[in-house]
Amino acid sequence: MTTLYITGAGVSAESGIPTFRGEDGFWTIGSRNYTPQQMATRTMYEENTTEFLKWYYHRFVTYRHHGPNEVHHWLADKLLVTQNIDGLDGKAGNDDYISIHGRIDKMTKYHVQGEDVEIETAPWGLVDETNLTSSLLELFKISSKGPELNVSLKPFVLLFDEFYTDLYGIGRAQKRMWDASKIVFMGTSFSVNITQMALDIARHKDIPVEVVDPEPTHILHSQVKYFPMTAKEYIAYGKDT
Structure with a gap:
């Protein structure tokens, strides 16, 4: 998977x-x-x-x-697209992550x-x-x-009145969405275009989706599981199950 x-x-x-x-x-x-x-x-x-x-x-x-936390390190070997511009996933050792909204150090x-x-x-x-x-x-x-x-x-x-281009890795990100057999959304409110794009692809493919957030946004999808917790709690939950 x-x-x-x-x-x-x-x-x-x-x-x-x-x-x-x-x-x-x-x-x-x-x-x-x-x-x-x-x-x-x-x-x-x-x-x-x-x-x-x-x-x-x-x-x-x-x-x-600022430095990466436990979640960034856990994600270091994962297939990842982040909306964050802080660069912490790179600092944690993920050499192939996509920062779809850019980077503050660039x-x-x-x-x-x-x-x-x-x-x-x-x-x-x-x-x-x-x-x-x-x-x-x-x-x-x-x-x-x-x-x-x-x-x-x-x-x-990437600013509010700009659009996704390959400079920000949109082509690579979309390929990852289409190739995925499961998508996990962590710590996002689904208020930006990239999450809606991924959700549309998940619906089209009818693949499972997990939503991890203390106050998860409820989405329309046939295969969705909610984890009303922080990302740190989620990775601890995974170790215990």
Whole structure:
């Protein structure tokens, strides 16, 4: 049996990284003038780059040194697609996982979506927090004109108003979904397109699905089993059964 694991923010909570929709979640804290859903967009990056980069730095980049937890290590030899951008699955030793929404430690040239560009290491270690605005603009090559195509740099993260491309591994992820004989969703609220895509394929193939979450989202599927627990509790449950 080929089991595909699709993970969300709940898996990284044990590592001290906020989930997206909890009380301290990424999507509950915006900037002074904008909601998170307005901030995390390509439009904001293009039209108010300073605000975007400062928000992104404070809300995501400050967690870049956190380490993997027991669940990440358990998933290290599993077939995995993660929605998380924290890179913890790689730190835990999974060399073939797909980070379908990008990585906080990476960046690309600002480009037209769908184009093939190189993924580079982000220069977060060079940021001067005492001169945060000017430092970020300089490091990401943002001129007074704003972001310039194929010149400026952009965090390697899929934003709300962007779409899945092969740069983010969508082709590989879909193949894993079609090849799977079981899909396990861990720590996700089913509120993003990738989980709906996987669920549609599971329905089409009529394969078993497991939903692991303390408050699992109930889904329409003929073969679904719910585990109302954390991912850490789930792997302990598996060892005991």
